[in-house]
Amino acid sequence: MYTQKVMDHFMNPRNMGEIENPSCVGTVGNAKCGDIMRMYMDIDENGIIRDVKFKTFGCGAAVATSSMATELVKGKTIEEALKVTNKAVMEALDGLPPVKVHCSLLAEEAIHAALWDYAEKHGIKIEGLKKPKSDIHEDEEEMDKANY
Amino acid sequence: MEKKIYLDNAATTKTRPEVVEAMLPYFGELYGNPSSVYEFSALSKKALDESRATIASALGCDGSEIYFTSGGTEADNWALIATAEAYEQKGKHIITSKIEHHAVLHTCEYLEKRGFEVTYIDVDENGIVKLDQLEKAIRPTTTLISIMFANNEIGTIQPIKEIGEIAKKHNVLFHTDAVQAFGQLEINVKDLGIDMLSASAHKLNGPKGIGFLYIRKGVKIRSFIHGGAQERGRRAGTENVPYAVGFAKAVEIAVKTMKERTEKELQLRDYLIKRILSEIPYTRLNGHRTKRLPNNANFSFQFIEGESLLIMLDMKNICASSGSACTSGSLDPSHVLLAIGLPHEIAHGSLRLTLSHENTFEELDYTVEVIKETVEKLRKMSPLYEDFVRSLNANR
Numbered sequence: 001m002y003t004q005k006v007m008d009h010f011m012n013p014r015n016m017g018e019i020e021n022p023s024c025v026g027t028v029g030n031a032k033c034g035d036i037m038r039m040y041m042d043i044d045e046n047g048i049i050r051d052v053k054f055k056t057f058g059c060g061a062a063v064a065t066s067s068m069a070t071e072l073v074k075g076k077t078i079e080e081a082l083k084v085t086n087k088a089v090m091e092a093l094d095g096l097p098p099v100k101v102h103c104s105l106l107a108e109e110a111i112h113a114a115l116w117d118y119a120e121k122h123g124i125k126i127e128g129l130k131k132p133k134s135d136i137h138e139d140e141e142e143m144d145k146a147n148y
Numbered sequence: 149m150e151k152k153i154y155l156d157n158a159a160t161t162k163t164r165p166e167v168v169e170a171m172l173p174y175f176g177e178l179y180g181n182p183s184s185v186y187e188f189s190a191l192s193k194k195a196l197d198e199s200r201a202t203i204a205s206a207l208g209c210d211g212s213e214i215y216f217t218s219g220g221t222e223a224d225n226w227a228l229i230a231t232a233e234a235y236e237q238k239g240k241h242i243i244t245s246k247i248e249h250h251a252v253l254h255t256c257e258y259l260e261k262r263g264f265e266v267t268y269i270d271v272d273e274n275g276i277v278k279l280d281q282l283e284k285a286i287r288p289t290t291t292l293i294s295i296m297f298a299n300n301e302i303g304t305i306q307p308i309k310e311i312g313e314i315a316k317k318h319n320v321l322f323h324t325d326a327v328q329a330f331g332q333l334e335i336n337v338k339d340l341g342i343d344m345l346s347a348s349a350h351k352l353n354g355p356k357g358i359g360f361l362y363i364r365k366g367v368k369i370r371s372f373i374h375g376g377a378q379e380r381g382r383r384a385g386t387e388n389v390p391y392a393v394g395f396a397k398a399v400e401i402a403v404k405t406m407k408e409r410t411e412k413e414l415q416l417r418d419y420l421i422k423r424i425l426s427e428i429p430y431t432r433l434n435g436h437r438t439k440r441l442p443n444n445a446n447f448s449f450q451f452i453e454g455e456s457l458l459i460m461l462d463m464k465n466i467c468a469s470s471g472s473a474c475t476s477g478s479l480d481p482s483h484v485l486l487a488i489g490l491p492h493e494i495a496h497g498s499l500r501l502t503l504s505h506e507n508t509f510e511e512l513d514y515t516v517e518v519i520k521e522t523v524e525k526l527r528k529m530s531p532l533y534e535d536f537v538r539s540l541n542a543n544r
Binding site: 010032058062 | 451452456459463481493496532533534
């Protein structure tokens with residue numbers, strides 16, 4: 001079902017974990033659909049993404065696309081990171097099954113959500129960045145119900 | 149462990165060697181068409197009749213009430229559509245449950261598009277159909293109640309006898325999808341008041357591609373496949389003699405071994421459930437604790453997603469199944485898990501392990517260890533778990 005690259009990134013995810021005191025965090029997706037991605041970034045004063053980490057609740061493709069997305073943005077400038085599209089993530093993974101394409105969209109949104117958080121925290125406007133649609137904050141209430 | 153550990157017997161089972169052996173002559177030299185007149189074909193006819201009788205005796209009915217089909221799905225389609233149409237004069241209302249197999253649910257949707265009305269009865273948190281709701285749902289126009297014998301995902305066994313009594317009291321036909329139950333539980337259709345019953349061979353170590361519909365004598369039901377006079381003219385097409393023979397062999401063995409098989413499977417199942425629940429935190433068992441199929445265990449592991457768990461188990465040679473949306477290609481998790489009241493995110497993290505008499509405690513020990521490691525690994529990756537741990541620390 002999955003390419004070797006997807007399997008590799010799923011079984012050995014790159015940059016998985018948290019960053020303590022990160023510059024910004026973005027969480028996208030919702031538990032209803034079964035995919036949630038969170039991306040932490042450390043961005044230096046020159047706007048370069050020094051470090052990036054992720055956590056994902058989701059299927060194999062969701063984990064692999066998150067992992068690949070972090071690889072593609074690490075060391076890049078904010079502007080360069082904005083250009084990492086879902087297509088780029090998919091291509092880097094040698095493709096995804098059609099039903100899993102939404103995972104790559106979520107990975108792209110996770111990058112955007114983290115950068116949106118950065119812009120908000122620093123009171124800056126990032127050219128070409130829109131507020132990500134599936135930002136998780138609106139869903140938080142629903143998630144709390146899960147804690148039984 | 150190098151060897152494959154197969155824990156997906158609700159999906160399908162290994163065909164028994166005795167079954168394969170019984171089938172072989174009917175692929176080879178005994179190829180006669182049971183409908184032909186000459187002596188040679190009579191051998192095929194005889195094999196078919198005997199197979200039907202063997203299956204009938206397992207259900208306490210007559211051979212003439214067993215109609216071979218291509219499997220459980222066809223039997224379900226037939227039972228619902230043909231009954232709905234045959235009793236249309238009486239009314240156009242059918243009752244079923246929210247946790248039926250898609251073979252029933254999608255057939256109901258098809259009927260709804262054609263002007264029939266369907267009531268979907270709720271189940272309780274253990275997956276047992278609410279009988280009071282069922283009885284209240286019956287109208288003068290209700291022609292059929294279709295409730296599965298035991299659920300394919302969570303293994304819950306329904307109060308079939310009670311449902312049979314309700315159906316009889318209100319003069320409504322009762323069909324049950326017994327695909328998971330037949331061969332695992334004792335079933336007597338007369339005692340239980342069942343008018344129609346669907347079953348499939350490959351769930352009880354028989355071949356894939358054959359099933360049957362039991363239709364009680366006296367039930368008016370129209371032909372499903374039109375053509376020759378096979379299956380009493382109700383399901384035309386040259387009979388699949390080798391598969392019928394294989395099915396009967398599987399039934400014969402299933403009946404003979406039921407007691408010891410069940411005993412062994414119950415021990416294995418309860419051992420597995422006990423270990424998983426006590427050794428992995430934030431885990432629940434789905435389905436009824438005791439009124440469940442002897443080989444079924446279904447868990448939800450909070451904060452993780454089922455498909456990733458399945459793939460990681462596969463990498464360790466463990467075959468299992470999940471109610472996760474990702475395994476079905478839709479975004480919604482299992483309708484069964486939602487019907488028993490699980491929130492979406494917990495339903496997504498489900499795992500179904502269905503055993504066979506061939507599994508061993510050693511295999512289960514290995515499986516539990518792998519699941520423990522994998523759940524831990526996936527939780528470390530999960531933002532839901534991170535939030536949960538944070539909220540625990542905040543409340544401390």
